[in-house]
Amino acid sequence: MSVAVVPIDVRSTGTLIEAIEVVYDFGETPALRGANVAIREGEILAVMGPSGSGKSTLLHCLAGILVPKLGEIRLSGERVDTLAESARSALRRDTFGFVFQFGQLVPELSAEENVALPLLLGGVRRNEALVRAREWFGRLGIDGLERRRSGELSGGQAQRVALARGLVAHPKVLFADEPTGSLDSLTGELVMELLVTAARQDGTTVVLVTHEPRVAAYADREVIVRDGQVTSLTPRDRAT
């Protein structure tokens, strides 16, 4: 399945979410040491780096899952890190979407119910939520799988269902943590093409954590996290 990827001009839009001098550690182990990154609205940013470099920690700080020990996280200029957990939960539910490497589908629910979950959590009526969820099956090429359980889906199918779930509530920002990490390269590419296309169509900002250059190539811009800092920018980024 081939999907046309249409890049956007990121320079024409303002910063949507940014990390400023963010410090985070797991006890004795420092994860982020003054990390800075700014992501523009509608931009697809790839966060790369070796294992243990702090890239996932940066994503979790940006998404309000972890609260930085020092520094700031801002969304549309507003502080996120100072919000209470309940407010950050609401932000994650209403404004952000998530796609993880594996294991995110609730095994007891059908694929369409899994996709509808964020809508139901947001108070959308069941029938409407299911109708909106089913639209994504067509968009992501997984028609006919609506009633299947996660155990009856292949890895690629499950990841597309997860992608649909991440996007169904039209989040402002989609955080994807190694979304193709458990897939073979062909399936991974397919998922990435779908992710990027859907995000472009909806104008969704994407923060994509990956250690695979092929996956990162789908992004508008790449940053590299090394030793807890966003230490280098890609040539493409520097060119902007």
Added chain:
Amino acid sequence: MIRFGLRLSTRGGRESLVRLVVMALAVSVGVAMLLLTLGTINGLGKQNARGAWMATTPSVEVGYPNHGSPFSSATTSSTHSPIWWFISSQQFQSQLIVRVDVAATGPRALVTPGIPHLPGPGQFYASPALARLLRTTPAIELGNRFAGTEIGTIGSSALPSPNDLVIVIGQSARSLSKVSGAGEITSFVTSSSDGGPDTAGTTGLQTILAVLALVLFFPVLVFIGAAMRLSAARREQRLAAIRLAGATMRQVTVIAMVEALVAAIAGVAIGFCLYFITGPALVHVPFAGQPLEPGDLSIGVIDVMVAAIGVPLAAAVVARIALRRVHVSPLGTSRRVTPRPPRATRVIPLVVGIAELAYFVSVGRPGSSNGQIEGYVLGFFLIMFGLVLAGPWLTMQGSKIMARRTSRVSVLLAGRRLSDNPRGAFRAVSGLILAIFVTSVSVGVISTILTDHGSSSSNTLASKTVTDQFAFNPNNSVATVKPSVLSSIQSIRGVSGVTVVYVAPGAMKIDGPVPHINNLGGDLQYGVVSCAQLDKTPALGKCRAGASYAALGDDVAFMPITKSVTVAASTTWPNAHPTKGLTTLPVQLIAVATNGSASTIEDVETVLDRNFTFQGMTGLFGDIDAQKSQLLSELQTTSEVVILASLLIAGCSLAVAMAAGVSERRRPFSLMRLSGAPLGVLQRMVALETAGPLLVIAIASALTGFVASDLFLRSQLQLTLRPPGLSYYLIVGGGLFGALVMIASTLPLLDRATRPESARIE
């Protein structure tokens, strides 16, 4: 591989250790409950064995209520000379007094347990509780019933409970040998199940209590099973990693069984400690109506073996079975395809069982006693088997309905979880279903019988009328009642009337049919009364206007202690025309109307007991006799204790099952929370999927129990189910509340296990 499994279990890192400790603790609670149940059964056995001697009966044909049929005199041989023996029961303020009259026949006479030697004529031994009562109660109310001098107290080794009221009165062999129903005995019954008349109300109680205690085993075993399945998913993941390293399936199985064994052995050790710590408190629970003696609660070698060897073995088997349900391959674990959903055909035995009992109501029960026993046993067995069989199907249907239309995520998730694995969901409460059903049937039947027979506490005419019934069989009737006795009764303050019911001669003319109050059937003779007397004892009914004599129904005249009396009071009896004076007829019943005060009632009973010591049985009119009343009350108490215990055990099982369920779904749940799902959604979900089945099963099995008992009561006793008393609802409500508190106590685990940080760490 065993050594490797041991090392893996005990030194496999913090997570392994925590899992081991949690499993061991859960098993220890189950083992402690198992030991307490076994200890209680043993305690009840000891309690009954101490009172078994009171079930001794001479081998004579008698017609008195307490001696309805001949029984073997004793179960042990004796070298002592025989003694004359007569045992009867009385009531004092709703308490049962067991009276044993004895007389030696020689110098080396048999001595009743608990006393140093037989009391001579004019002497008696009383149990400590009765001795206290005799000292603190006016003699006219109690002491005058027992002529003689107290020469000592009966030792605790001969009393089921310290609160029992027992008296052993010495008589002369000559006087006692003339008493109908008395006879010689050469030894005492040593087991209550070997005896016959059950004057102390213990025969059969142990068996019934054992059945109720056995009912508790199911929830306990289910709980231990649930404990052994804790963290199954995490364990399976680790086993897959070991498979990946080259272990065979057989080796993986050994490792899993070793881990289960280690946890179970540790749990058994802690469980024994818990048993010894909590046991002493249990002796105060009046399982059989009276508390146990401190030393009664004990476990035998077999009990120890069951817990110490049986539980670890069962744990190993559970671990083996659990592994069969999943496929542990080197590439990871995967749950086998969702098992085929339970079919509707599972409801058939339940429906057939209820239909059989309903058939007995609409068409009629079997004619013979054996047919009735077989019919009811089959019906109740089908219902119990049907409940267990239908449980998963009912769970699935209920959860499907729950999840079908809801827009609430918590309801959707809980419903899907339950309908996905209804057998698993039902398993945690399957022990409860039998316990609640059995105890609800027992409570339903007992409370209906007790209500139907009236109660001395209710302020009715019957509760103010004392009767002395001389026999079921008119042939054992008292020939005459001295006028001095009647006048001494009438002189008691608070007595408003005395009626003597005589046995009606067969040829007596009666104007019209005599109403049947109880529909008990049978062919007993009618009674005949003077209307002048009957007018003053309205509890027995009334004469037609202007009549001199009335014919009383056989069931009121001869069996007033066994049936509803409210109907009797409103009955107008037909005129009777005796051909000779009533005083020449044998007497069957004396009824005394009082003002209802306790002292007047006791005074009247004392005069009656004193004058008709070996002939009558006194009690309030229509009040079920003391022995049956006490037995039924004890069974009701025990049933309620079993209900409470089984609900609490089910709460433990569900709490453990919930912890296991959270552990299994930790990742998707923590990712849901990470994505913004409020903790409350997950809390409501697990509460629904655990508390939901508990509440539904408890209510469904209680309702089924009441339906079954109603059908039984209608077909067998022509009674309609009466709602149980407030204590039942309080016990059930309290038990459910306790179970819900236990479930709620595990909710913080959900919070900790699904925090976004934990998803990050995974």
